[in-house]
Amino acid sequence: MTVHRPDEAENVAAxxxxxxxxxxxxxxAIERLRRESGGASRQTWSFDAIVDGARHExxxxxxxxxxxxxRTKVETDRSVSIDRxxxxxxxxxxxxxxxxxxxVLFELAPGDGLGEGFVMxxxxxxxxxxxxxxxxxxxxxxxxxxxxxGEILARLHAVPAAGLPPLTRREAADHIAxxxxxxxxxxxxxxxxxLALSWLDRRKPxxxxxxxxxxxxxxxxxxxxxxxxxxxxLDWEGAHLGDPLxxxxxxxxxxxxxxxxxxxxxxxxxxxxxWSAYERAGGIRVDPARAHWWEVFGTVxxxxxCHNQAWRHLSGAIKSMELASIGRRxxxxxxxxxxxxxxxx
Amino acid sequence: xAQDHPTASxxxxxxxxxxxxxxxxxxxxxxxxxxxxxxxxVNSLAxxxxxxRLGPAADAAEQARLVELLGHDxxxxxxxxxxxxxxxxxxxxxxxxxxxxxxxxxxxxxxAIANPKWR
Numbered sequence: 001m002t003v004h005r006p007d008e009a010e011n012v013a014a015x016x017x018x019x020x021x022x023x024x025x026x027x028x029a030i031e032r033l034r035r036e037s038g039g040a041s042r043q044t045w046s047f048d049a050i051v052d053g054a055r056h057e058x059x060x061x062x063x064x065x066x067x068x069x070x071r072t073k074v075e076t077d078r079s080v081s082i083d084r085x086x087x088x089x090x091x092x093x094x095x096x097x098x099x100x101x102x103x104v105l106f107e108l109a110p111g112d113g114l115g116e117g118f119v120m121x122x123x124x125x126x127x128x129x130x131x132x133x134x135x136x137x138x139x140x141x142x143x144x145x146x147x148x149x150g151e152i153l154a155r156l157h158a159v160p161a162a163g164l165p166p167l168t169r170r171e172a173a174d175h176i177a178x179x180x181x182x183x184x185x186x187x188x189x190x191x192x193x194x195l196a197l198s199w200l201d202r203r204k205p206x207x208x209x210x211x212x213x214x215x216x217x218x219x220x221x222x223x224x225x226x227x228x229x230x231x232x233x234l235d236w237e238g239a240h241l242g243d244p245l246x247x248x249x250x251x252x253x254x255x256x257x258x259x260x261x262x263x264x265x266x267x268x269x270x271x272x273x274x275w276s277a278y279e280r281a282g283g284i285r286v287d288p289a290r291a292h293w294w295e296v297f298g299t300v301x302x303x304x305x306c307h308n309q310a311w312r313h314l315s316g317a318i319k320s321m322e323l324a325s326i327g328r329r330x331x332x333x334x335x336x337x338x339x340x341x342x343x344x345x
Numbered sequence: 346x347a348q349d350h351p352t353a354s355x356x357x358x359x360x361x362x363x364x365x366x367x368x369x370x371x372x373x374x375x376x377x378x379x380x381x382x383x384x385x386x387v388n389s390l391a392x393x394x395x396x397x398r399l400g401p402a403a404d405a406a407e408q409a410r411l412v413e414l415l416g417h418d419x420x421x422x423x424x425x426x427x428x429x430x431x432x433x434x435x436x437x438x439x440x441x442x443x444x445x446x447x448x449x450x451x452x453x454x455x456x457a458i459a460n461p462k463w464r
Binding site for chain 2: 191192325332
């Protein structure tokens with residue numbers, strides 16, 4: 001985490017007043033501006049724009065202008081992420097197709113000086129798993145979230161290709177190659193991840209006949225929910241084309257249950273509940289073996305992400321105790337992998 | 346030369362207890378974001394405390410198992426590299442009972458240090 005400087009916030013506010021004025025067609029006053037989260041390279045800001053007495057509750061997503069940072073392993077790790085311009089177009093297509101996603105409004109222009117990014121409407125709810133899983137306001141939402149996630153995902157996978165920007169297609173074999181490359185870059189021997197990747201390689205599903213829009217990071221912590229349940233799917237930077245079961249498997253990775261280990265669907269329900277809601281809402285028939293394959297893959301993927309996060313600190317790219325400490329979470333996925341492989345050798 | 350008491354483990358415990366019980370509540374009131382970071386720090390200190398106690402024996406046991414499994418001596422790092430390579434190319438897989446017993450034992454020791462509550 002970087003401590004943001006007051007002059008950064010002032011600069012962001014000044015530019016937002018100009019670009020919001022341009023979009024809404026009138027002088028805009030910016031209120032309640034604050035940095036929400038994220039690292040130094042990808043920022044989320046929350047703010048209100050007051051134009052002609054109307055208050056617009058908004059979010060800015062941006063990558064600040066870079067100063068030509070050196071190439072690191074981190075960049076390689078991130079090369080699978082889409083840029084903000086592509087994210088804007090994916091979000092727009094998803095929203096128009098009826099996916100519960102934030103409504104994007106406009107993009108920053110290069111001359112605005114805020115880097116690459118866009119502005120979207122702010123949506124109520126919390127993304128904090130601990131609150132959703134334990135706090136009383138969410139008692140009734142908790143019973144609905146698993147099936148809501150299935151329904152929303154069916155709609156997401158049905159977003160028409162025609163409305164989407166060009167996206168990389170990544171099938172099972174590409175993902176395995178990518179994770180092996182990541183391990184090679186980290187350059188530390190990882191027998192359990194190697195075992196799991198070879199297990200996956202021998203059983204990998206055939207490429208999909210018709211690749212769909214895959215969210216790529218569809219999990220608890222990456223959607224907003226309120227007392228009524230899920231309000232919006234966030235964090236679309238992993239979007240690509242591929243196997244719809246990838247998202248279903250990732251959602252069920254044990255790390256996304258945040259302690260509710262007996263509820264595989266993101267900590268809120270059973271796999272079967274998730275799958276049947278997905279199928280009822282128009283998703284393809286879920287083959288349990290294929291879903292299991294993607295859950296095993298997702299577990300490997302999160303473990304290697306843990307190492308990459310630690311590497312962002314260790315390489316000197318970002319000084320962060322929090323990132324450093326994530327390296328020691330990788331072993332959690334090794335425990336899970338040995339259980340998963342034992343369950344279905 | 347041996348250090349005086351407290352041992353590394355005892356000193357790490359004392360620091361973690363102080364930060365958890367006294368510093369964190371004060372920080373939560375003053376600056377919640379730092380309170381969260383402090384919890385991360387306290388958790389990392391607890392990992393280090395367990396590692397100073399359990400790490401050396403775990404490493405020695407892991408190396409002994411690898412020597413047995415691979416049939417020759419070597420550093421922990423080199424032996425793990427060799428095993429990782431065998432698993433990548435597929436000359437060993439999960440059908441190998443001795444391999445699986447080794448990995449189960451290694452990961453059990455690692456999680457006992459990193460996060461003993463994980464299940």
